[in-house]
Every structure is written in structure tokens, then in C-alpha cells.
Amino acid sequence: MLFKPVILWTDALIYLLVMVALVFVWYVRRNEHMLVPWRRVGHSASGMASLTVLVFFMSIGLLDTVHFRPAIENGSNSEKVYSVEVLSLLDIIATPLRTRVEKTYSAPFAAHLYARETIELPDGAQMREFPRLQFGGAHLQDPATQLTNDVAERATTGLALGLLSWCLVLTLLSVSLARRDSATLSFTLSAIRRGDTEVPWNAVLATLALMFMSIGVALMLSTHYHIFGTDKVGQDVFYQSLKSIRTGLVIGTLTTLMMLPFALLLGIMAGYFRGWVDDVIQYIYTTLSSIPGVLLIAAAVLMMQVYMETHPELFDTIAARADLRLLFLCIILGVTSWTGLCRLLRGETLKLREMEYIQAAHAFGVSHWRIISRHILPNVMHIVLIATVMDFSGLVLAEAVLSYVGVGVDPSMISFGTMINAARLEMAREPMVWWALLSAFGFMFALVLSANLFADAVQDAFNPRVRTWPLQARKLQRRGREQYSKDKTVEAEIKGSHSP
Amino acid sequence: MLNYIIRRILYAIPILVGVNLITFTLFFVVNTPDDMARMQLGIKRVTPEAIEKWKHERGYDKPLMLNDSEEGSGKFTHTIFFEKSVAMFAFDFGRADDGRDIAHEIKSRMLPSLAIALPVFLLGLIVYITFALVMAFFRATYVDFWGVVLCVALMSISSLFYIIGGQFLISKLWHLVPISGYSSGLDAGKFLVLPVIIGIISGAGASTRWYRTIFLEEMSKDYVRTARAKGLPESIVLFRHVLRNAMIPILTGAVVVIPLLFLGSLIAESFFGIPGLGSYTIDAISSQDFAVVRAMVFLGSLLYIVGLILTDISYTLVDPRIRLE
Numbered sequence: 001m002l003f004k005p006v007i008l009w010t011d012a013l014i015y016l017l018v019m020v021a022l023v024f025v026w027y028v029r030r031n032e033h034m035l036v037p038w039r040r041v042g043h044s045a046s047g048m049a050s051l052t053v054l055v056f057f058m059s060i061g062l063l064d065t066v067h068f069r070p071a072i073e074n075g076s077n078s079e080k081v082y083s084v085e086v087l088s089l090l091d092i093i094a095t096p097l098r099t100r101v102e103k104t105y106s107a108p109f110a111a112h113l114y115a116r117e118t119i120e121l122p123d124g125a126q127m128r129e130f131p132r133l134q135f136g137g138a139h140l141q142d143p144a145t146q147l148t149n150d151v152a153e154r155a156t157t158g159l160a161l162g163l164l165s166w167c168l169v170l171t172l173l174s175v176s177l178a179r180r181d182s183a184t185l186s187f188t189l190s191a192i193r194r195g196d197t198e199v200p201w202n203a204v205l206a207t208l209a210l211m212f213m214s215i216g217v218a219l220m221l222s223t224h225y226h227i228f229g230t231d232k233v234g235q236d237v238f239y240q241s242l243k244s245i246r247t248g249l250v251i252g253t254l255t256t257l258m259m260l261p262f263a264l265l266l267g268i269m270a271g272y273f274r275g276w277v278d279d280v281i282q283y284i285y286t287t288l289s290s291i292p293g294v295l296l297i298a299a300a301v302l303m304m305q306v307y308m309e310t311h312p313e314l315f316d317t318i319a320a321r322a323d324l325r326l327l328f329l330c331i332i333l334g335v336t337s338w339t340g341l342c343r344l345l346r347g348e349t350l351k352l353r354e355m356e357y358i359q360a361a362h363a364f365g366v367s368h369w370r371i372i373s374r375h376i377l378p379n380v381m382h383i384v385l386i387a388t389v390m391d392f393s394g395l396v397l398a399e400a401v402l403s404y405v406g407v408g409v410d411p412s413m414i415s416f417g418t419m420i421n422a423a424r425l426e427m428a429r430e431p432m433v434w435w436a437l438l439s440a441f442g443f444m445f446a447l448v449l450s451a452n453l454f455a456d457a458v459q460d461a462f463n464p465r466v467r468t469w470p471l472q473a474r475k476l477q478r479r480g481r482e483q484y485s486k487d488k489t490v491e492a493e494i495k496g497s498h499s500p
Numbered sequence: 501m502l503n504y505i506i507r508r509i510l511y512a513i514p515i516l517v518g519v520n521l522i523t524f525t526l527f528f529v530v531n532t533p534d535d536m537a538r539m540q541l542g543i544k545r546v547t548p549e550a551i552e553k554w555k556h557e558r559g560y561d562k563p564l565m566l567n568d569s570e571e572g573s574g575k576f577t578h579t580i581f582f583e584k585s586v587a588m589f590a591f592d593f594g595r596a597d598d599g600r601d602i603a604h605e606i607k608s609r610m611l612p613s614l615a616i617a618l619p620v621f622l623l624g625l626i627v628y629i630t631f632a633l634v635m636a637f638f639r640a641t642y643v644d645f646w647g648v649v650l651c652v653a654l655m656s657i658s659s660l661f662y663i664i665g666g667q668f669l670i671s672k673l674w675h676l677v678p679i680s681g682y683s684s685g686l687d688a689g690k691f692l693v694l695p696v697i698i699g700i701i702s703g704a705g706a707s708t709r710w711y712r713t714i715f716l717e718e719m720s721k722d723y724v725r726t727a728r729a730k731g732l733p734e735s736i737v738l739f740r741h742v743l744r745n746a747m748i749p750i751l752t753g754a755v756v757v758i759p760l761l762f763l764g765s766l767i768a769e770s771f772f773g774i775p776g777l778g779s780y781t782i783d784a785i786s787s788q789d790f791a792v793v794r795a796m797v798f799l800g801s802l803l804y805i806v807g808l809i810l811t812d813i814s815y816t817l818v819d820p821r822i823r824l825e
Contacts, residue, residue, distance in 0.1 A: 290515055
């Protein structure tokens with residue numbers, strides 16, 4: 001074997017989450033009434049565009065989840081030895097980014113280090129200058145004259161490649177759409193352009209075009225340059241940003257996975273059984289939620305740190321240690337954040353249990369457990385779903401803040417928070433080192449923005465009472481106006497036909 | 501009314517006891533004082549004597565719940581639980597690792613925290629409500645659309661970015677105000693301007709959008725239609741009828757955070773070097789001063805519970821339909 005698979009705790013939970021998601025998709029597809037709100041999500045342009053970006057982030061996160069330990073060449077011994085370093089598929093794909101480590105800071109697209117160094121000339125004299133980078137722009141003879149041209153050339157190639165692959169996707173999509181609707185290709189294409197399709201493919205394709213072009217440019221350039229510069233120990237910032245995506249996704253999704261059992265079980269029990277069960281559960285969540293979140297998290301993480309320091313025998317690799325800390329962080333965040341959802345579920349269950357169909361089930365002698373699982377649980381799932389997508393972006397942002405406070409992820413784990421924290425110390429440097437900060441914030445912004453937009457689309461679709469997005473309103477208004485003018489003409493026609 | 505308030509306060513006591521039990525479990529049962537001592541003194545090369553000394557200095561060398569070596573009430577009072585947890589109800593938080601009295605520190609640090617948090621809260625409320633009203637007035641137009649887009653974008657930016665970006669732009673590039681620092685008295689103003697502005701901006705997205713939703717929901721009610729039907733201009737409908745009614749959820753929602761203003765903001769205070777409670781907490785977390793963190797957890801929950809009581813009272817004050825039994 002060339003490698004030894006490693007399944008870290010969070011990996012296992014992510015696989016579980018993916019499986020749950022697949023089962024959920026399969027289940028929804030078989031139930032027409034559950035498909036309806038999802039169709040509404042599918043019709044929202046902002047929702048589908050943000051979903052496209054999210055899918056991209058998720059696939060990077062998934063690639064980064066498949067961990068293994070590569071074998072080390074061991075000539076004398078026939079026994080395989082595996083490296084202590086845990087790598088992921090993303091690390092393999094990004095090997096050039098991961099391994100080409102410079103000495104220290106270098107600006108984006110730089111061919112020289114950021115700091116002067118004393119270099120000894122062949123004749124023994126010394127001079128201070130910016131030394132060339134080992135990898136960034138190393139193929140250039142004279143960076144001062146060639147750099148701009150080379151970057152522009154590669155960027156154009158990347159742009160062209162991106163456009164080419166986008167055209168491929170466009171062709172595949174329109175051909176399959178045309179075949180499905182048995183329409184001509186040109187008709188389908190113009191329908192897509194006008195946004196006249198059921199799913200707003202024009203929004204998806206516009207997003208894809210932007211993404212493909214930037215990916216193409218990034219791919220072409222990152223093989224020869226550090227496109228976002230390097231950090232203090234010379235590691236590529238672009239690579240770090242890519243790695244941070246998984247940490248953010250894990251915090252955003254696993255936390256919800258952790259809190260769901262608590263919130264569902266306790267919330268429904270409190271609402272369903274009422275009486276002393278309700279009192280006890282209400283007391284528990286009032287108490288927990290009256291401790292300000294950050295303080296409770298800080299206290300819990302401090303205690304976790306003590307536990308991990310005093311029990312070092314539990315972790316065999318640095319990655320396992322960092323991973324376990326991430327899992328603990330998710331659990332702690334979950335324990336501190338289930339109260340809001342629990343309260344919502346309790347209220348909804350209180351309302352549901354008075355409904356006629358539940359009363360009827362009672363009268364038929366259906367057991368409590370069965371009523372809860374068959375009649376109440378499916379009817380509160382939309383609340384759970386909305387809470388899940390709404391929480392996601394907040395959790396990603398919280399990770400950065402917590403890491404800054406010092407109660408976030410393990411310092412050895414690459415995340416947006418640790419990147420910002422490390423870069424913040426260099427703010428006072430003159431000239432300023434700004435690229436690590438900016439790329440961390442940029443990636444985080446893209447992730448959180450698309451999550452927010454998607455959450456809005458889901459909320460609009462599942463909760464018709466709350467309208468968060470005005471586009472829909474405007475469309476309705478326009479439709480109303482058209483309807484009105486149509487009515488007017490009909491009215492006029494009727495009048496006209498009656499009057500002599 | 502008084503009766504209700506008293507009952508409400510009595511109801512808060514079991515919650516505070518619960519909070520106290522949680523912190524006690526977290527700090528003394530999950531990890532024993534021995535573990536904490538070992539962590540602080542360094543894992544390796546730590547002698548049992550050093551641990552004993554560390555525990556003795558902090559009064560952690562007693563039994564947790566029951567002291568068998570004592571007689572009478574001393575069985576319960578000479579324990580960690582009584583001396584460290586029960587004492588918090590009397591605002592006796594003990595001493596921090598640097599030997600200072602925590603209660604005294606908290607008292608002296610509340611004012612700087614309030615100096616930032618209060619302007620952010622008040623000015624923020626005015627700004628957010630104004631923008632939300634503008635968006636509601638121009639609802640379903642491009643003003644509203646781009647307003648919401650801006651709100652979502654503002655919500656998606658990390659609060660750290662606002663602080664770092666603001667410090668860089670205003671203090672470092674334009675040299676308008678000092679980057680960080682604090683002084684008591686009137687010249688504190690120049691130190692406070694930047695944190696207050698950044699505080700308002702970083703909360704703008706979520707709050708404005710939320711208030712806009714409240715306004716829009718209020719505007720879809722029947723009395724608004726009646727007001728329009730009798731021929732009132734839109735501005736009067738909005739300012740005289742909708743605004744007043746929408747203020748009920750907005751103000752009662754804001755009341756709960758008023759007591760928490762004393763705690764200040766964790767991140768802003770440490771970035772701007774303001775000696776408030778927020779930076780006190782951050783310092784305690786990074787130096788692993790367990791006593792201070794414990795005290796802050798207790799204080800935070802106490803203030804939150806006060807906020808909840810105030811919220812309930814404010815409901816009855818602004819909305820006569822709600823009666824207290």
C-alpha cells in the first residue's frame with residue numbers, strides 16, 4: 001500500500017453528514033409535498049447562484065476531508081513505514097503550493113523576498129538587497145522587465161481556459177435541456193439567456209463564468225507564483241486559504257449536527273408532554289442561555305485545554321490532536337447554541353399537539369413515540385432546516401473571532417481565524433504585510449455571503465410569512481400591475497361590447 | 501406591578517443557582533484543581549509541592565463539597581464550593597492571579613466599557629431605525645433592493661475586518677485619531693470616536709435588515725390599510741402609525757442588552773486598548789486566569805437575567821394590552 005487511510009473524528013462525522021444529506025435528498029425526491037418548497041428554492045436566482053458557489057466550497061472541503069498517511073521509502077527494510085504527517089486529497093492536488101515554501105514574507109506575484117538580506121558576492125564583498133524567491137517567479141531571467149508580461153500572459157491563458165470550460169458546460173447544459181424539453185438548441189439557448197427557464201440557469205451560468213475564469217487564472221498563475229503571497233514562515237497564503245475552507249465548513253455544519261439531537265429531543269418533549277417535563281427543560285435552557293455565549297464558550301474551551309494538556313496520550317499525531325480540538329469546539333458551540341432552536345421547537349410542538357389530526361391519533365390510541373416520530377417530527381423539520389442554514393454563516397464568522405480570543409481551533413490548524421490572528425501581528429510592520437489578512441477576509445466573505453444568500457432563499461421558500469428578499473415582491477407587484485392593466489382592457493372590452 | 505416584579509426576581513434566583521452550579525462543575529469537577537495547577541505551572545517538571553503551593557495560594561486546597569475534617573457548619577463552609585461559588589452571590593469574586601481583588605477591578609473597569617458600549621448602542625439604534633425606515637418607505641424599489649443587498653454584504657463581513665480596516669484607514673493612513681489607547685476625562689473622546697463608529701458599522705447589516713422586516717410586517721396590518729384608505733399621506737402613515745407600533749418590538753428587543761452594555765465588547769476593547777471588562781476577560785482567557793473567567797461568567801449571566809426582567813417590565817409599559825398576573 002502506498003498510503004494508509006486515516007479517518008479523523010471530524011472526517012467520520014462529515015461522512016455521516018454527507019450520508020444523512022443523501023438519504024434526505026432521496027427521501028424528499030420521493031415525496032411530492034416535500035419537493036414543493038425545494039422547487040421554490042430552485043426558482044430563486046440568488047439562491048441558485050449562491051448554491052453554485054457553496055457547492056464549489058463544499059467540494060474543496062470534501063477533498064480536504066479524505067485523509068491518509070503516505071508511505072515513506074524505506075530501502076533497507078521491507079516493512080512499510082508511514083509518515084506521521086497526515087495529508088488530504090487536497091494536499092496532493094495542491095502539492096506544488098504546499099511544498100514550495102519560501103524563507104519568509106513575500107508579496108503577491110513577487111519575485112523577491114519582502115525583506116532585505118545581506119548577500120555575500122563572489123568577490124567577498126557584502127551587499128544588502130532583496131534576494132530572489134526560490135520558487136515564486138523563479139523561471140524568469142530578469143523579473144524587473146519580464147514579470148508583468150509573464151503574469152499577463154499566464155492570466156490570459158487562464159482566462160481563456162476558464163471560458164473554454166465554461167462554454168463546454170453551457171453546451172452540455174443546453175443540449176440536455178433541449179433534449180428534455182424536445183426543443184431546438186437555439187430556442188433553449190435564448191430561453192436561458194432571457195431567464196425563461198424553470199431553474200434560473202442564467203444566474204447559475206453567470207456565477208459559473210465568474211468562477212471558472214477566476215479558477216483558471218488562479219490555476220495558471222499559482223504554478224509559478226505565490227498569487228496571494230507568502231506568510232511569515234514562507235508558506236503560500238493561497239494554499240492556506242484553501243485549507244481554511246474545510247475548517248470553516250466543519251464548524252458551520254458539525255456544530256448544527258451536534259446540537260440537533262439535544263434541540264429536537266428536548267424541544268419536542270417539552271412541548272409534547274408539558275407539565276413537569278416542560279418545566280425542567282425550560283429551566284435547563286433558560287439557565288444555559290442566560291450565560292453570555294462567548295463567556296461560556298471561553299470557559300468550556302479553557303477547561304478543554306486543561307484536559308488535553310493533562311491527557312496527551314490520547315492523540316498520536318498533531319493532526320489528530322488538532323482535529324479532536326476542532327470537534328470539541330463544535331460540541332461546545334453546539335451545547336451553547338441549541339437553546340434558541342429548542343425554544344422554537346417547543347413553541348411549534350405546543351401548537352401542533354392541539355391540532356385535530358394529533359387529537360385524532362390520540363383517540364385511536366397511537367403511542368406517544370409514534371405520534372412524535374410520525375406526526376410531529378416531520379412538521380417541525382422546516383424550522384430545523386431554516387435554523388441550520390441560518391446558523392451556518394454566523395458560526396463561520398464566530399470561528400474567526402474565537403480563534404482571535406484564543407479559544408478557537410488549535411493553533412496548528414489552518415483556519416480563517418488563525419490566519420487573521422497571525423497576520424494581525426504584522427499590521428505594525430512597515431511596509432505593511434496585508435495580503436494574508438485580505439485573502440482570509442476575502443475567502444471568508446465569499447463563503448459567508450453565499451451562505452447568507454442561500455439561507456435567505458431557503459427561508460423564503462419554507463416560511464412564506466417572512467419575506468427577506470424584495471426581488472420577489474417586486475416581481476409580484478409587476479405581475480399585479482400587468483394583471484390590473486389586463487383587467488382594465490377586459491373591462492373596457494366588455495363595456496365596449498355592451499354600449500351601442 | 502410591584503408584585504409581579506418581585507415574583508420575577510424570585511424566579512431569577514434558581515436560574516442564577518443553576519448558572520453557579522454549571523460554572524462550578526466546569527471549573528472544579530471536569531478538571532480538578534490539580535489539573536489546572538499542572539497546566540499553569542507547565543506539564544513537565546512540576547513537583548507535587550509546587551502544585552500544593554499553587555492550590556494553597558488560591559484556596560483550592562479544600563475538599564469540593566463536604567469537609568469531613570471540620571465540625572458543625574464548617575463541614576459545608578470550608579469547601580471550595582462554598583468559598584468560591586456561593587460567595588459569588590455576595591459579589592465576592594476572590595483574587596485574580598496577579599493578586600488584585602476581582603470585584604474591585606470589575607468596578608473600576610465598568611466605566612470605560614460603558615463609555616464605548618453606550619454610544620454604540622444609542623447611536624446605533626437611531627441610525628439603524630432611520631435606515632430601516634428609509635428602506636421601508638421606498639419598499640419594492642431599487643433603494644430598498646440595494647439597501648438589502650448592502651445589508652447582506654455588511655452582515656457577511658467579519659467584525660475583525662471592520663476593526664482592522666478601520667484602524668488602518670483612519671488611524672494609520674489618515675492619522676485622524678490615535679490607533680488605540682484610553683484616558684479618563686474629557687479627552688477620552690478622541691480615543692472613543694473610532695471604536696464607536698466601527699461598532700455601529702459592524703452591527704448595521706443585521707439590525708437594519710431586522711428592523712426593516714419589522715416595519716414591513718407592521719405595514720401589512722389592517723390598521724395601516726385603514727389609515728391609507730381614509731386618505732392619509734404615506735409619510736404620516738409611516739411616521740405616526742407604523743413607527744410607533746413598530747417601536748414596541750424594537751425597543752423591547754433592545755432592552756435586554758442594556759445591562760450587558762456594562763460588560764463591553766470583547767474584541768473591540770482589546771484591539772483599541774481600552775481598559776474595560778471586555779479586555780479584562782480577554783486577558784484572563786489568554787493568561788488562563790480561571791478565577792476571573794468564572795467571575796465574568798457569573799456577572800454576565802446576572803446582567804442578562806436583569807435584562808430579561810427589564811424586558812418583561814418594558815413590555816407592560818409600552819403595550820397596555822399586556823397584563824401581568
